[in-house]
Amino acid sequence: MSNASLISGPHTHAPTSVPYVMRQVIYALLPALLFGIVLFGLPSLWLVMVSVATGLASEALSLYLFKRPIKPFLNDGSVVLTSLLIAMTLPPWAPWWIAVLGVSFAVIIGKHLFGGLGQNVFNPAMLARVMLLVAFPIEMTTWITPAPIFSSAAPSFVDTFIITFGGYIPNADAFTGATPLGHLKTELTLHHSVSEILADYSYFNSILGWNSGSLGETSAILVLLGGIYLIFRRIISWHIPVAILATSFVLATVFSIIDPARYANGFYHVLNGGAMLVAFFIATDPVTAPSTPRGQIMFGIGIGIIEYVIRTWGSFPEGVGFAVLLMNALTPLIDHYIRPRIYGRTRSGKPLPSSQG
Amino acid sequence: MMKLFRFRGGVHPEGHKEATTHKSIQVMPMPKRLYVPVQQHIGAPAEPEVSVGDKVLKGQLLAHSQGAVSAPIHAPTSGTVVEIGEYPAPHPSGLAVRTVVIETDGEDKWIDNPVVPLDPSKLSPDEVAVRVGAAGVVGMGGATFPSAIKLKLGKRNKIETLLMNGGECEPYLTCDDRLMQERAADIVEGTRIILRAIQAERAHLVVEDNKPDAIAALQKACGPSADITVVVVPSRYPMGSEKHMIQAVTGKEVPAGGLGADVGVLVHNMGTAYAVCQAVKHGRPLISRVVTVGGGALSEPQNVEVPIGARLSDVVEFCGGLTEDAARVIMGGPMMGQVMPHLDVPVVKGTSGIIALTQAEVNNRETMPCIRCGSCVNACPCGLLPLQMAAQARAGNLDNVVDLGLLDCVACGCCSYVCPSHIPLVQYFNYAKGELTARQQAKHKNQENKRLIEQKNERLERARIEREEAAARRKAEAEAKKRAAALEKAQKEAEKQAEQSA
Numbered sequence: 001m002s003n004a005s006l007i008s009g010p011h012t013h014a015p016t017s018v019p020y021v022m023r024q025v026i027y028a029l030l031p032a033l034l035f036g037i038v039l040f041g042l043p044s045l046w047l048v049m050v051s052v053a054t055g056l057a058s059e060a061l062s063l064y065l066f067k068r069p070i071k072p073f074l075n076d077g078s079v080v081l082t083s084l085l086i087a088m089t090l091p092p093w094a095p096w097w098i099a100v101l102g103v104s105f106a107v108i109i110g111k112h113l114f115g116g117l118g119q120n121v122f123n124p125a126m127l128a129r130v131m132l133l134v135a136f137p138i139e140m141t142t143w144i145t146p147a148p149i150f151s152s153a154a155p156s157f158v159d160t161f162i163i164t165f166g167g168y169i170p171n172a173d174a175f176t177g178a179t180p181l182g183h184l185k186t187e188l189t190l191h192h193s194v195s196e197i198l199a200d201y202s203y204f205n206s207i208l209g210w211n212s213g214s215l216g217e218t219s220a221i222l223v224l225l226g227g228i229y230l231i232f233r234r235i236i237s238w239h240i241p242v243a244i245l246a247t248s249f250v251l252a253t254v255f256s257i258i259d260p261a262r263y264a265n266g267f268y269h270v271l272n273g274g275a276m277l278v279a280f281f282i283a284t285d286p287v288t289a290p291s292t293p294r295g296q297i298m299f300g301i302g303i304g305i306i307e308y309v310i311r312t313w314g315s316f317p318e319g320v321g322f323a324v325l326l327m328n329a330l331t332p333l334i335d336h337y338i339r340p341r342i343y344g345r346t347r348s349g350k351p352l353p354s355s356q357g
Numbered sequence: 358m359m360k361l362f363r364f365r366g367g368v369h370p371e372g373h374k375e376a377t378t379h380k381s382i383q384v385m386p387m388p389k390r391l392y393v394p395v396q397q398h399i400g401a402p403a404e405p406e407v408s409v410g411d412k413v414l415k416g417q418l419l420a421h422s423q424g425a426v427s428a429p430i431h432a433p434t435s436g437t438v439v440e441i442g443e444y445p446a447p448h449p450s451g452l453a454v455r456t457v458v459i460e461t462d463g464e465d466k467w468i469d470n471p472v473v474p475l476d477p478s479k480l481s482p483d484e485v486a487v488r489v490g491a492a493g494v495v496g497m498g499g500a501t502f503p504s505a506i507k508l509k510l511g512k513r514n515k516i517e518t519l520l521m522n523g524g525e526c527e528p529y530l531t532c533d534d535r536l537m538q539e540r541a542a543d544i545v546e547g548t549r550i551i552l553r554a555i556q557a558e559r560a561h562l563v564v565e566d567n568k569p570d571a572i573a574a575l576q577k578a579c580g581p582s583a584d585i586t587v588v589v590v591p592s593r594y595p596m597g598s599e600k601h602m603i604q605a606v607t608g609k610e611v612p613a614g615g616l617g618a619d620v621g622v623l624v625h626n627m628g629t630a631y632a633v634c635q636a637v638k639h640g641r642p643l644i645s646r647v648v649t650v651g652g653g654a655l656s657e658p659q660n661v662e663v664p665i666g667a668r669l670s671d672v673v674e675f676c677g678g679l680t681e682d683a684a685r686v687i688m689g690g691p692m693m694g695q696v697m698p699h700l701d702v703p704v705v706k707g708t709s710g711i712i713a714l715t716q717a718e719v720n721n722r723e724t725m726p727c728i729r730c731g732s733c734v735n736a737c738p739c740g741l742l743p744l745q746m747a748a749q750a751r752a753g754n755l756d757n758v759v760d761l762g763l764l765d766c767v768a769c770g771c772c773s774y775v776c777p778s779h780i781p782l783v784q785y786f787n788y789a790k791g792e793l794t795a796r797q798q799a800k801h802k803n804q805e806n807k808r809l810i811e812q813k814n815e816r817l818e819r820a821r822i823e824r825e826e827a828a829a830r831r832k833a834e835a836e837a838k839k840r841a842a843a844l845e846k847a848q849k850e851a852e853k854q855a856e857q858s859a
Binding site for chain 1: 364365368370449528600601604609610611612613614615619620621685687691692693694695696712714718719720721722723725726727728729730731732734735737738739740741742744745762765768770773774775777778779781783784787
């Protein structure tokens with residue numbers, strides 16, 4: 001169209017934009033993120049800062065290399081969100097280079113090699129987490145027992161730098177501990193029953209987040225509140241989170257009824273291992289999820305099933321990332337086959353019959 | 358309360374109606390000149406009946422309709438025809454359209470009874486349709502389809518329900534709202550006339566719940582009548598879309614590619630009912646209409662009864678002019694209206710609004726890549742996948758866009774409205790629709806060429822055969838002559854021999 005004045009309607013627009021959407025998600029993440037920083041102390045803050053800095057640098061570098069406009073994309077908030085999400089799924093005292101590797105991998109390979117914003121097939125944050133988990137299993141499974149910032153349990157100020165930038169945890173045994181899911185897995189292989197293993201497990205701590213785990217995913221309640229905020233703001237819809245949580249809850253409940261000694265119950269699965277974070281913040285990444293409500297429910301059920309299978313019978317208790325990536329791969333297929341019914345047509349696409357003979 | 362239904366999707370754009378909904382309709386002074394296009398409707402343009410220099414009276418026929426789908430044009434006031442020429446049309450392109458220019462004389466003198474007023478209840482359905490057609494009434498909601506043709510639909514299909522569309526779901530627009538508030542009795546009267554013409558059982562005056570005053574006025578005008586009732590529907594864009602209003606009120610869906618008549622429903626606009634009443638009861642042709650003049654860039658937003666052919670500049674001036682931050686002037690509402698190239702275009706029968714928007718109101722930003730958020734899928738009232746359609750249109754895969762339902766798209770703009778990436782989805786679809794039409798035209802042209810070539814070949818072949826046949830005939834004749842001559846000769850010789858032997 002040569003004539004610039006040939007503009008189609010609408011000539012007004014809802015008060016939304018990509019930066020607005022990204023900002024809302026970041027706001028929703030903040031409570032859980034801040035809680036993680038408080039719970040695991042300054043090393044986790046350094047890790048978050050390294051992640052965001054790496055994210056911005058790799059985004060700028062990628063945009064320059066791929067000759068994409070730098071300013072609008074660097075400012076759209078998407079890379080900050082990706083960086084924060086990756087930081088939140090890392091062990092809180094992981095060394096700085098884990099964050100650098102993970103975030104730059106996510107941004108350069110996970111996002112820009114696929115074509116940049118909106119083009120990636122796989123969720124960049126989960127891609128980074130899975131890559132790190134497979135390549136650096138020790139660093140990625142060194143979990144910290146809560147050592148709140150400025151508390152007597154916290155490491156000294158100098159030590160926090162040694163932890164993050166020296167890659168060495170002074171007096172490590174005093175700080176490290178297993179995550180609930182890891183603990184369950186290990187003890188089960190020692191033939192202890194679930195009731196013995198969970199004898200001193202506190203659901204309250206899991207809800208609150210007072211547990212070992214990734215930097216920002218321990219607090220089920222804060223993640224849940226953030227997710228509800230996003231649904232309320234219509235940034236995400238309920239379909240994916242509800243489908244994921246309901247599926248893994250139902251599966252876990254069924255198996256724990258069949259054999260309570262070997263399988264933990266539904267609440268345990270829904271509250272731990274980042275299930276909430278994945279359900280509300282990772283799987284709902286619009287780029288890599290189906291775009292129709294029915295497709296989203298299928299997608300969520302798929303993640304719920306794979307997540308439960310990997311946790312229960314696989315060798316990665318914290319392996320929810322695999323579930324997301326597998327379903328990401330199925331998204332184009334789901335979107336191809338699951339379509340809404342068109343007005344005036346049957347599901348198969350034929351016009352509805354006329355009531356006039 | 359009637360049971361209502363829900364259509365999928367839709368959006369809730371900010372209404373902006375409070376600026377004009379409580380102000381009564383103003384009549385603007387007659388401009389010095391009126392620019393009346395002969396094409397103000399869907400179908401064939403009308404053919405001028407007047408010549409330059411003619412004195413015309415208000416309501417006099419300026420141009421008669423031609424073809425099955427067309428509508429006549431009448432003089433909006435008295436004056437002199439000073440020119441019949443090409444002037445910019447009220448369309449984004451600003452392309453020229455044949456226009457009758459009238460220099461008004463300020464007397465506004467009516468022609469003696471252009472059509473004799475009659476008691477509508479004594480007219481047959483056909484007579485109603487003829488009168489409505491002769492008065493140049495077209496769909497006033499913006500579609501501008503000649504109303505008389507729709508009235509005749511009742512003959513072909515059994516229409517059970519007539520819906521009078523008072524949705525007016527576009528932001529800013531309140532012209533129907535004010536018309537319903539101020540002229541409810543005429544609207545109900547017009548509805549009754551249409552009802553009789555299409556011989557339907559009942560009519561519903563359908564109004565969105567954000568117009569309580571209009572609802573009250575209509576209810577009062579309807580009285581206790583059983584055949585015409587007011588139905589209040591929730592405010593949700595695009596409630597005023599014919600297909601979606603039918604679904605919201607009756608629960609029925611118009612089959613793809615069909616009309617409301619296919620499910621026994623006919624929809625007319627409230628403004629059309631008013632125009633029908635004027636035409637049939639008072640014998641007055643459609644020569645003016647109520648226009649909402651509004652938007653954040655307009656000094657004094659209000660509803661104005663504007664003579665057809667008044668330029669936007671005249672109307673805007675009457676409403677105090679534009680403010681400095683005017684970014685875009687729209688004819689119609691901001692969701693589906695069209696950008697005007699400038700203000701030197703006339704108000705036509707389908708002009709529901711002249712909306713001057715500021716940059717902040719337009720809120721257009723740089724387009725970002727699609728993040729596949731699915732907002733457009735959730736907003737689409739037709740069950741389409743706008744994001745996929747746009748991607749296919751961009752890639753030039755026209756067949757895929759059609760497969761995804763391009764022709765089921767009503768261009769309501771919900772998808773573009775909610776898109777966080779500010780992708781001009783409707784523009785893509787309009788482009789694809791244009792391409793499709795161009796392709797069909799090209800195909801048609803090819804077929805037509807093929808047909809002509811075949812015809813020519815056939816003709817040449819026939820001529821050749823005829824020539825050959827003629828040649829053969831001539832040859833045969835010549836031979837026959839020869840043979841006859843030889844026979845004669847032989848006979849003569851035989852006779853000679855016989856004579857000799859005898």
